[in-house]
Amino acid sequence: MFLEVKNIETYYDKIKILNGISFSLEEGRITAILGNNGAGKTTTLNSIMGLLDDQPEKGTILFQDKPIHRMDTHKIVSLGIAYVPEGREVFEELTVRENLMVGAYLRRDTKAVAGDLEHMFDYFPILRKRIKQLAGTLSGGEQQMLAIARALMSRPKLIIMDEPSLGLSPLLVREIFGIIEKINRDGITILLVEQNAQMTFRVAHTVYIMENGRFVMNGPAEELKDNADVKEFYLGVREIESLKGYQRYKRKRTWK
Amino acid sequence: MITQLLINSLVAGSIYALIALAMNLIYKASEIPNFAQGEMSMFSTYITFLLLTTFGYPFSIALTGTLLFAFLLGFIFEFLFIRRAKEPNLLGFIIITLGFQLVLFGLAGWKFGSDQRTFSLPFSETEILIRTESFVLTEHNLASIIIAIFVMAGLYILLNHTKLGLAMRASQQNVKAAKFNGIPTDRILGISFGISSVVGAIAGILVAPVATLDPTMMWDPLIKGFAAAVLGSLESLPGAVIGGLLLGLVENLFGYYVSLEFKSIVAFGIIMLVLFVRPSGLFQKHYIRKV
Known part of the structure; x- marks a missing residue:
C-alpha cells in the first residue's frame, strides 16, 4: 500500500477526536474524505503530517511500508509528502516567488528547481503576473493556487489537500478541481479532504465518509454516489417526495 | 560642536542599533524578549579578552573564536532551555x-572576577584619526560605524538572499506552514538565537573599550538597545537600526542642550513615550500575525 493508516487515535488534551480510524491510499489515484464540520477530517491530516505534538496517541501510519507516525514533520515531508492546508497558510510577507522557493526548501537540485518554477507558472499563469507581489496581497483563489504550487515545488509523491475549495466562488472551485485532476494525471497521488460532495464525487476515485471521528462508509466513488444515504445527506438529493412536493418522513442514517 | 554631537550620536546609535538588532532577531523568530542578551554579549566579550590578553592570540583569531563561541552560546541556550x-x-x-542572565552573570563574576579590566583592540579609542576645530574622530568611532554597517549589510544579505534567511523568515511568519514545507523549525530557531548572539557579541566588543570590561558592562547598553528596539518596533529589523540611530541622536542632543546628568533617562522616557503613543513602534508590520 502507498499510504496506510491503521487504527489511529488522536486526542486534544483528554478529548478523543479520532476513534481508531483506518484507511489506505492506492498509488496514482485520488482518494477523498468527506464529512461535516468537526468530523475529524483536518485532525486526521494533521495526525498524518505530524503537526500535533505526541499524536496520534495510538495506531500506525505507513508510507510506502515505512512507519511515519510521530515523526518530525520535516522528515515526513522529505519522504515525498506535501501538504496544502485548510485556509491556504501562504507566507503573507514573502513574495510569490519566495513562497514557491520555500516549497522547494528540501531540494538540492537548484537547476531543476528553476525549471519547476517555470513549470508552475505554466500550471498557474496568474502567479507569473504576481511573482514579485507579497502573497498577502493576493486574492483567495490566487492564494489557493499558490499553496498548491508551493506543495508541488517539493516534487512530492503524495499531496494531501485540506478543503481546497473553501471560500471560493463556484467558478474557481471548478478550476481548482480541474487542477487537482491534472496534477493527478501527472502521476501524483492525492488525498483530498472536502465538504463539497458534488465536486468530490466528480473527481475522486475512492471516497471515505467520516462522522464523529470514524469512517462510516467507504468505496469507489461510482458506487457510493448511488447510495441512498449519501444522496440524502451529502448530495442533497431527495428521493421520496409526496405529490405535493415535500418529504413524507425524515430519513435516518442507516450506517449507525 | 554640532558635528561632534552628530559623530557621537552615530557611534552610540550604531551600537544601540546592533543590540536592538540582536533583540529583534530573536523577538521576530519567537516573540521572546531576550533579557539575557546583554549578559551573553558580556560573556562573549570576556572570551575575546581571554584569547587576546591571557593567551596572547592575534586579534583575528580572538575575534573568530569569540564569534564562534557566541554562536554556540546562543544555539545552546535555545537548545537547552527554550x-x-x-x-x-x-x-x-x-x-x-532572566534566569539565564543571572547564570551568566554569576559565572562571569566567579570565573573572571568583577574587577574592571581594560583591553586593547586594533582600533584604539584614544588614537585620534581626524582632528579639526569643530570635531575629533577616533579610530574606535570610525571602526564602530563601519563594523555596524558591515553587520547590517551582512544580515540583510543573509535574510534576503540566502536559503537559510528564507527559512528564517518563513518560520518567523508561520511556524506550522514552515514545518510542512520541510523546514526544521527548531533548528532554524536555534540558528536565529546563535546569529543574534553573534550580533550581540560584536556590540559587546565595541562597548568594552569605552565602558571597561566587567560583568555589569552591558546593563546600560542593553536598556538603551531595548529602548531602541521598542522605538523602532520589535518586529522590524530596519526599525531596530533606525530606532538605534534615533535614540543615539536624541540622547546626545539631550545631554548637550539639556542636562548631561540626566542623559540616561532619555531611554526610559522614550520607552514610556512609545508605549503611550504608538505601542507597536514606529515601523510596525502591516499584517497581524495569526496565532
Whole structure:
C-alpha cells in the first residue's frame, strides 16, 4: 500500500477526536474524505503530517511500508509528502516567488528547481503576473493556487489537500478541481479532504465518509454516489417526495 | 560642536542599533524578549579578552573564536532551555531568559572576577584619526560605524538572499506552514538565537573599550538597545537600526542642550513615550500575525 493508516487515535488534551480510524491510499489515484464540520477530517491530516505534538496517541501510519507516525514533520515531508492546508497558510510577507522557493526548501537540485518554477507558472499563469507581489496581497483563489504550487515545488509523491475549495466562488472551485485532476494525471497521488460532495464525487476515485471521528462508509466513488444515504445527506438529493412536493418522513442514517 | 554631537550620536546609535538588532532577531523568530542578551554579549566579550590578553592570540583569531563561541552560546541556550519549555507562555520565557542572565552573570563574576579590566583592540579609542576645530574622530568611532554597517549589510544579505534567511523568515511568519514545507523549525530557531548572539557579541566588543570590561558592562547598553528596539518596533529589523540611530541622536542632543546628568533617562522616557503613543513602534508590520 502507498499510504496506510491503521487504527489511529488522536486526542486534544483528554478529548478523543479520532476513534481508531483506518484507511489506505492506492498509488496514482485520488482518494477523498468527506464529512461535516468537526468530523475529524483536518485532525486526521494533521495526525498524518505530524503537526500535533505526541499524536496520534495510538495506531500506525505507513508510507510506502515505512512507519511515519510521530515523526518530525520535516522528515515526513522529505519522504515525498506535501501538504496544502485548510485556509491556504501562504507566507503573507514573502513574495510569490519566495513562497514557491520555500516549497522547494528540501531540494538540492537548484537547476531543476528553476525549471519547476517555470513549470508552475505554466500550471498557474496568474502567479507569473504576481511573482514579485507579497502573497498577502493576493486574492483567495490566487492564494489557493499558490499553496498548491508551493506543495508541488517539493516534487512530492503524495499531496494531501485540506478543503481546497473553501471560500471560493463556484467558478474557481471548478478550476481548482480541474487542477487537482491534472496534477493527478501527472502521476501524483492525492488525498483530498472536502465538504463539497458534488465536486468530490466528480473527481475522486475512492471516497471515505467520516462522522464523529470514524469512517462510516467507504468505496469507489461510482458506487457510493448511488447510495441512498449519501444522496440524502451529502448530495442533497431527495428521493421520496409526496405529490405535493415535500418529504413524507425524515430519513435516518442507516450506517449507525 | 554640532558635528561632534552628530559623530557621537552615530557611534552610540550604531551600537544601540546592533543590540536592538540582536533583540529583534530573536523577538521576530519567537516573540521572546531576550533579557539575557546583554549578559551573553558580556560573556562573549570576556572570551575575546581571554584569547587576546591571557593567551596572547592575534586579534583575528580572538575575534573568530569569540564569534564562534557566541554562536554556540546562543544555539545552546535555545537548545537547552527554550526548546525544553513545555507549553510555554510569554512570562515563562521571560523568566527563562532572566534566569539565564543571572547564570551568566554569576559565572562571569566567579570565573573572571568583577574587577574592571581594560583591553586593547586594533582600533584604539584614544588614537585620534581626524582632528579639526569643530570635531575629533577616533579610530574606535570610525571602526564602530563601519563594523555596524558591515553587520547590517551582512544580515540583510543573509535574510534576503540566502536559503537559510528564507527559512528564517518563513518560520518567523508561520511556524506550522514552515514545518510542512520541510523546514526544521527548531533548528532554524536555534540558528536565529546563535546569529543574534553573534550580533550581540560584536556590540559587546565595541562597548568594552569605552565602558571597561566587567560583568555589569552591558546593563546600560542593553536598556538603551531595548529602548531602541521598542522605538523602532520589535518586529522590524530596519526599525531596530533606525530606532538605534534615533535614540543615539536624541540622547546626545539631550545631554548637550539639556542636562548631561540626566542623559540616561532619555531611554526610559522614550520607552514610556512609545508605549503611550504608538505601542507597536514606529515601523510596525502591516499584517497581524495569526496565532
